[in-house]
Amino acid sequence: MVAIAPVLRRHRFIPERIPVHAEELAYLWQRRRASGRSPDIALRDFAYLQERIEAHLQGVSIAGDELGAMLDGFLHGDDRDEVFAAAWALLRSGRPDNARRVLEAFAAAGGPVIAGFADALVMAPAAQTEATLRAALVHGSPAHAAAAALALASHRRLDDPSAHLDRLLRHEEPSVAVFAWRALLVLENAPDVPLPCFAEALHRPVAALRRAVLEAAVWRGEAWVPEVIGRLAADGDASALGWCAALCPEDQQDAMLELFAAQPVPQRVALAARLGRPKALSAVLAWMAEPDPVLAAAAGRAWERMTGLSVEGQRSALPPAADADPIEQDFPVEVWLPDLPRARAQWAEHGARWSAGQRWCRGFDIQTALTSEARRWVDLEAFWDFGARAAFAGTRVFPPSAV
Numbered sequence: 001m002v003a004i005a006p007v008l009r010r011h012r013f014i015p016e017r018i019p020v021h022a023e024e025l026a027y028l029w030q031r032r033r034a035s036g037r038s039p040d041i042a043l044r045d046f047a048y049l050q051e052r053i054e055a056h057l058q059g060v061s062i063a064g065d066e067l068g069a070m071l072d073g074f075l076h077g078d079d080r081d082e083v084f085a086a087a088w089a090l091l092r093s094g095r096p097d098n099a100r101r102v103l104e105a106f107a108a109a110g111g112p113v114i115a116g117f118a119d120a121l122v123m124a125p126a127a128q129t130e131a132t133l134r135a136a137l138v139h140g141s142p143a144h145a146a147a148a149a150l151a152l153a154s155h156r157r158l159d160d161p162s163a164h165l166d167r168l169l170r171h172e173e174p175s176v177a178v179f180a181w182r183a184l185l186v187l188e189n190a191p192d193v194p195l196p197c198f199a200e201a202l203h204r205p206v207a208a209l210r211r212a213v214l215e216a217a218v219w220r221g222e223a224w225v226p227e228v229i230g231r232l233a234a235d236g237d238a239s240a241l242g243w244c245a246a247l248c249p250e251d252q253q254d255a256m257l258e259l260f261a262a263q264p265v266p267q268r269v270a271l272a273a274r275l276g277r278p279k280a281l282s283a284v285l286a287w288m289a290e291p292d293p294v295l296a297a298a299a300g301r302a303w304e305r306m307t308g309l310s311v312e313g314q315r316s317a318l319p320p321a322a323d324a325d326p327i328e329q330d331f332p333v334e335v336w337l338p339d340l341p342r343a344r345a346q347w348a349e350h351g352a353r354w355s356a357g358q359r360w361c362r363g364f365d366i367q368t369a370l371t372s373e374a375r376r377w378v379d380l381e382a383f384w385d386f387g388a389r390a391a392f393a394g395t396r397v398f399p400p401s402a403v
Contacts, residue, residue, distance in 0.1 A: 012062075018070045021059035026074070026085040028053045029119075033081075036401060039274065039305065039381040042362070046380055060089045067093055068101050075105045083109075083116030091124035099128035107136070107144065114143050118179065121151035122402045130157055137164055142171050146179035153183040154402040162191040169197055174206040181212035185219055186402045195224065202228070211239045218243060219391045219400050233259060238267070245274040246385040247392065250358060253279040265295045273302035274381065276359040276366075281306055285347055288338045293318060300338030307354070308363030308377065309346050313339035 032049055035041045041049075063070050067090060074086035087105070090098035106117040121129055129151070136148040146168045152158040161183070168180035181201070184190050201213045210232075217225050226247065232240035241263065248256045257279060260271040269287065272280040284306070287299035293316050300311050317332040347354075354360060358367035361382040364374040370386055378386075390397045 012064070015063075015066075015070070018060055018063050018067075019074075021056045022071060022074055022082070022085050022089070025053060025056040025060060025089070026079065026081040028056065029084050029088075030081040033119075033403070035380065036403070037381050037384050039270065039379050041380050042377055043380065043383055044376045057089055057092065060085070061093060068095075068098050072101075075101065078111075078113060080113050080116035080119075083113045084119045087117055087120035088123055091120060091129065094125075094128075096128060103129060103132045106147075107132075107140070110143070112175075114147050115175070118147035118150055119403050121147070122154045126151070126155040126157055130155070133157075142168065142173065142176045143179075146171070146176045146183070150179045150183040150186075150402060153186050156188070158183065158187065161187055165191075166197075169193070170200065174204070174209045177201065178209055178212045181209070181216050182402060185212070185216040185400050188396070188399075190220060193220075198222070198224075202232070207239065210237065214239050214243055215388070215400070218247070218388050219396075221392050221394060225392070236263070241267070241271055242274060245271045247389060248275055248277065250277065253277045257283055265292070266298055269295070269298040269302045273305045274385070276306055276361055276382070278355045278357065278360075281347075281354055281360065285343060288340050288343055293335055293337060296337055297335035300336065300343075303338065303343060305362065305379070306360045307346065307350070309350075311338040311340075311343040311346070313337045313342075 357365035
């Protein structure tokens with residue numbers, strides 16, 4: 001009889017699958033970042049995305065003791081989402097040696113990848129990182145200090161925030177200041193910030209910084225917000241226009257719609273949908289009857305976002321632009337035109353109820369409450385707007401997102 005040598009297994013897993021899970025984790029995290037406040041993704045779909053992220057995290061984590069070595073290339077790479085994937089997996093493993101790997105890589109990192117480390121440090125438990133983050137807050141570069149401040153603030157571990165944030169909020173590097181304003185956003189009992197500090201940041205020509213500053217101001221309930229966003233919106237600032245829609249009182253619907261009318265078609269209609277007020281519904285119904293196919297199609301999508309009812313009709317090709325190249329001429333952009341009779345029939349059936357409501361999203365009136373059913377169907381932008389309105393009025397019904 002021929003003796004057969006036993007099969008020697010070096011791994012309890014397939015090593016080649018670990019990078020695949022890590023790459024997919026990075027890709028899904030990038031999607032999560034991009035869609036975190038999307039008007040097109042419902043909360044239930046976002047929950048499914050989170051489940052997929054967690055599944056690939058588990059797929060990476062099966063590497064066990066070999067995880068650090070297998071993710072080293074990701075951890076020291078130049079892609080912020082791959083850095084996040086590696087750092088988060090290592091921190092979630094709970095092993096002190098893996099946490100040390102991450103913190104050493106964080107200390108040596110520079111440029112955009114610091115944002116990937118910051119996301120991981122926010123998302124992972126702080127037990128093994130807090131001491132190093134406190135040191136970075138004092139002795140690290142401005143970028144490392146600001147990222148550490150954000151992570152500590154998100155875990156409610158940022159002591160004496162005024163002492164640490166004042167210099168960072170005013171930092172000349174926009175990415176550093178954005179980290180600091182996000183830290184201020186998530187602090188529950190944040191220190192007072194002088195109005196000139198807000199004003200200086202809002203006057204800087206950096207859209208990402210203005211978004212961070214305005215979001216922090218709204219969630220903190222700063223009394224000057226309505227006046228300032230009104231002025232900025234009149235100058236066409238996209239973030240201010242969005243907050244005008246989200247915070248608009250019932251008696252200012254007409255003024256808001258007039259303000260939005262000066263914007264390009266897609267933005268105008270999207271703002272009306274974010275507004276969600278009954279007069280916005282009336283405006284969108286009228287826009288569906290316009291001969292401009294871009295306006296009519298956008299209005300159809302806005303109608304569905306507010307009412308939860310589809311009015312999708314026929315597909316129509318848009319005429320190519322005068323300077324279109326041959327490929328664009330052969331393959332024109334197509335849009336779905338709304339079925340106007342169906343929309344009018346829906347208004348005839350539901351218009352009285354909609355007119356009696358206050359702010360509509362996916363068929364739910366979400367001005368004062370988010371029911372459990374509404375939480376399944378409303379989109380992410382509407383969800384965070386609801387939380388911001390409550391916070392601006394003085395009550396945080398849920399915390400803002402730190403990532």
